Amino acid sequence: MSFKEGFYWGGATAANQCEGAWNEDGRGPAETDMLTAGSNHSPRMLTYQMPDGTTGAIPRTGGKLPEGAKLAVLDGYYYPNHDGIDFYHHYKEDIALMAEMGFTMFRMSISWSRIFPRGDEIEPNQKGIEFYRNVFKELKKYNIEPLVTLHHFDTPLYLEENYDGWNNRKTIEFFDRYAKVCFEEYKGLVKYWLTFNEINNTVMFLELFGDKATKEGYQRAYQQLHYQFIASAHAVKMAHAIDPDYHVGCMICGITFYPGTSDPKDILLNRHAWEKNIFYCGDVQSKGKYPTFAKRLWKEQDVQLDITKQDEQDLMEGCVDFYTFSYYMSTVVTTHAIEDKVGGNFSMGAKNPYLKYSDWGWAFDPEGLKYYLEMIYDRYEKPLMVVENGLGAVDKVEEDGSIHDDYRIEYMRDHIKEMGNAIDNGVDLIAYTSWGCIDLVSAGTGEMKKRYGMIYVDKDDEGNGTFERRKKDSFEWYKKVIQSNGKII
Ligand code: BG6
Numbered sequence: 013m014s015f016k017e018g019f020y021w022g023g024a025t026a027a028n029q030c031e032g033a034w035n036e037d038g039r040g041p042a043e044t045d046m047l048t049a050g051s052n053h054s055p056r057m058l059t060y061q062m063p064d065g066t067t068g069a070i071p072r073t074g075g076k077l078p079e080g081a082k083l084a085v086l087d088g089y090y091y092p093n094h095d096g097i098d099f100y101h102h103y104k105e106d107i108a109l110m111a112e113m114g115f116t117m118f119r120m121s122i123s124w125s126r127i128f129p130r131g132d133e134i135e136p137n138q139k140g141i142e143f144y145r146n147v148f149k150e151l152k153k154y155n156i157e158p159l160v161t162l163h164h165f166d167t168p169l170y171l172e173e174n175y176d177g178w179n180n181r182k183t184i185e186f187f188d189r190y191a192k193v194c195f196e197e198y199k200g201l202v203k204y205w206l207t208f209n210e211i212n213n214t215v216m217f218l219e220l221f222g223d224k225a226t227k228e229g230y231q232r233a234y235q236q237l238h239y240q241f242i243a244s245a246h247a248v249k250m251a252h253a254i255d256p257d258y259h260v261g262c263m264i265c266g267i268t269f270y271p272g273t274s275d276p277k278d279i280l281l282n283r284h285a286w287e288k289n290i291f292y293c294g295d296v297q298s299k300g301k302y303p304t305f306a307k308r309l310w311k312e313q314d315v316q317l318d319i320t321k322q323d324e325q326d327l328m329e330g331c332v333d334f335y336t337f338s339y340y341m342s343t344v345v346t347t348h349a350i351e352d353k354v355g356g357n358f359s360m361g362a363k364n365p366y367l368k369y370s371d372w373g374w375a376f377d378p379e380g381l382k383y384y385l386e387m388i389y390d391r392y393e394k395p396l397m398v399v400e401n402g403l404g405a406v407d408k409v410e411e412d413g414s415i416h417d418d419y420r421i422e423y424m425r426d427h428i429k430e431m432g433n434a435i436d437n438g439v440d441l442i443a444y445t446s447w448g449c450i451d452l453v454s455a456g457t458g459e460m461k462k463r464y465g466m467i468y469v470d471k472d473d474e475g476n477g478t479f480e481r482r483k484k485d486s487f488e489w490y491k492k493v494i495q496s497n498g499k500i501i
Contacts, residue, residue, distance in 0.1 A: 014436055015431075015497050019442060019444075019498065020116050020117035020397070020442060020443035020444070020445070021115060021116055021117065021443075021493070021494040021498075022115040022116060022117035022156065022443070022445045022446075022449070023110065023115060023118060023119070023446050023448070023449020023450070024118075024119035024120075024399055024447050024448070025118075025119065025120050025121070025450065026121045026161065026164035026209065026455070027121045027123035027126070028044040028093050028123065028165060028166045029452040030096045030097050030099040030450070030453070031096050031098075031099045031123060032093075032096035032097065033095075033098070033100035034095070035094075037137075037139035037140065037143065038126075038137040038140065039126040039129060039140060040126075040130055040168050041085075041168075041169045042123070042124070042125050042166035042167060042169050043058070043083065043166070044093050044165060045085065045169070046058050046060075046084065046091070047072060047458060048089050048091060048092075049090055049091075049092045049473060050072075050458050050459075051459060052371070052372055052373075052457060055071040055073055056071075056456075057071055057072065058083055059083065059086045060077055060082060060083050060084055061081065061082055061084035062080060063080050068081070083169065083173070090475055092458045092473075093453055095471075096453055097452050097471060099450075100143070102479065102481070103147050103150060104150055107151055109481060109483070109487075110450075111156060113487060113490055113491045113494065115156050116155065117157045117204075117443055118151055118156050118449075119159040119206075119399050119445040120147070120159075120160060121162070121164035121166075122162060122194060123140075123166055124166060124190055125166065125168040125170075126140035126144075127140045127144075127190055127193060128168065128186070128189070128193075129168065130168055130170035130171070131167070131171035131175075131186050132170070132171065132175070136193050144194075144197075145201065148198060148201035148202060149201065157203060157204065158201070158203075158204070159206065159397070159399065159443070159445065160194075160198075160205050160206065161206040161263065162187075162190070162191055162247065163187070163207065163208045164209040165209060167183075171186060177236075178236040178240060179232055179235065179239075180239075181239055184239055184242050184243045187246075188247070191246070191247040192250055192254075195247075195254040196254060199254065200255075202258075203257055203258065204258075204259050204260075204261070205247070205251060205258060205260045206263045206336060206399070207240075207243070207244035207260065207261075207262065207263070207332075208244055209263050210263060210338060211237065211262065211264065212265050212293040214240075215230075215237060215288065215292065216289040218230065218233055227314055230313035230314075231313070231314075234309075234315045235315075238317055238323070241293075241296050241297065241327060242323055242327070244330065245297075245300075245326045245331075248333070249330045259333040260333055261335060261397065262298065262335055263336045263338070264290060264294055264337040265338055266290070266338055266339040266384050266388075267339075267340075267341060267342065267343055268377065268380035268381070269285040269289070269290075269343055269344075269345055270282065270345070270364070271344070271345065271346065272344045272345060272346025275346075275348065278345070278346050278347055278348070287303070287305045287309070288309055292309065298331060298332055298335055300331040301327060301328060332394070333394070333395075334397060334442070335394050335395075336398075336399040336443075337400075338400030338447065339380075339400070339401050340374050340402070341374040341375040342377040342380035342383075343364075343375065346362055354369065354373050364377075370404060371404075371406065372404055374404070376403075376423065378426035381398070381430050381431065381434075382430040382431070382434045382437075385430075385439045386439055389438070389440060389441075393440075394440075395440045395442045396439065396440060396441045397441070397444070398431065398444045398445070399443070400446075401424070401444070401446055401447060402420070402423065402446045402448060403419060403420045404448075404454065404463065404464050405417070405462070405463060405464075406462075406463070407484065414485070415482065416484075420486045421485065421489045424486070424490070428498060428501050429501060446490075447464050448463070448465050450465045450467040450469060450481070451468055451469040452464075452465070452469070459473050460472055460473050461473055466486040466487045466490050467481050467482070467483060467484070467487060468482040468483070469481060469482075470482070
């Protein structure tokens with residue numbers, strides 16, 4: 013297998029799911045702090061308060077806040093992101109463990125509201141800036157390259173409530189200011205940046221959560237995306253001006269779509285699924301302009317975009333340097349009646365009889381990763397990174413404290429093998445950071461028991477636990493993979 017010399021091996025996390033310390037050292041809240049824990053079958057809830065003091069909770073997906081309600085943290089509810097896995101206070105220990113595994117890259121995100129607690133301030137919060145500087149310095153000590161996401165599901169709540177967040181063009185300005193501060197402060201400590209995590213979710217998930225796939229829902233989603241594309245393009249331009257050594261990438265939720273039958277209608281539906289869900293964002297961010305099929309998509313939903321000549325120029329001048337994506341599963345689309353539907357969180361479509369599924373309904377499809385890599389490289393010819401991949405599973409701690417997660421090893425081994433095959437076929441893949449290298453709070457369900465890590469964290473779904481870290485079997489296995497640069501898997 014041909015992983016090149018210098019291929020980056022590592023793991024990935026996101027601030028809102030691991031840092032904790034949600035209100036420490038001047039950090040402001042984000043919507044993720046108002047989310048309770050859910051499960052595979054019950055949604056996470058957003059809690060709120062009315063001006064008259066009455067309180068309540070609505071499902072994150074499909075819920076509608078009553079008029080005048082404000083999101084609020086309430087007594088009697090448990091909010092798993094508040095303490096995450098307390099990376100804020102454990103980062104030295106965690107980075108030492110990552111170094112022991114041989115990581116050469118660590119993907120993490122900056123919490124915007126740690127740097128600008130409300131989002132619209134002129135001056136940043138120095139304590140927030142110091143925290144990330146310390147983390148980056150610690151990584152440098154072990155020669156681990158940070159890969160830093162600027163936005164991972166956590167716009168400051170104040171911007172959402174007072175400016176209507178990404179529905180407002182003004183939010184671009186606030187993001188510009190935030191990105192500029194990061195690029196200036198961390199010059200020399202960071203080389204690789206990502207702008208928006210899984211930017212394509214905005215449109216892709218509309219249909220998954222059916223109730224939002226309305227005319228109004230599409231209008232808002234496409235407009236939000238447009239403003240994020242502009243913010244991302246500004247960030248790319250700014251980063252290059254601040255440090256020519258900076259490389260900035262996009263981040264797409266990568267799902268491989270297959271047609272359910274050979275009916276030409278299914279083949280067309282499948283092409284359209286790729287266009288809408290995957291290529292729409294990748295094309296704009298990689299090629300600097302909207303693809304031809306965008307006009308069809310807007311027409312289908314009667315979308316009228318606020319897009320200026322300056323926007324068009326900004327997009328062209330802010331093409332990303334590399335393309336990154338998450339990959340967990342493939343899915344099947346069909347125009348025919350679906351007999352066996354996939355259950356579970358964040359998963360869609362018909363069940364594929366040729367694949368196995370995780371306890372959370374995610375299809376195990378390593379060849380789908382090779383398919384995706386080859387398809388995308390052929391389209392953009394830019395370096396690629398797989399920045400999320402892994403198996404969310406329930407782990408059992410044995411009496412002697414060991415954790416035998418051979419299912420995770422099998423999942424990762426098979427995906428790494430297919431990455432090697434894609435490289436052999438000419439794909440310029442330069443990094444692999446497996447998701448949740450250390451257990452963290454699930455974004456979809458808020459659970460701890462959906463674990464991805466090679467490092468176990470002692471915390472349960474009710475928030476009990478010591479936060480003690482433990483090595484799973486996959487820890488030693490991954491160490492060998494990295495040592496051998498992917499030859500021993
Ligand atoms: C990706 C996100 O969608 O999938 C992560 O970027 C998330 O934030 C990951 O944690 C896995 O999803 P989940 O729901 O299992 O946490």
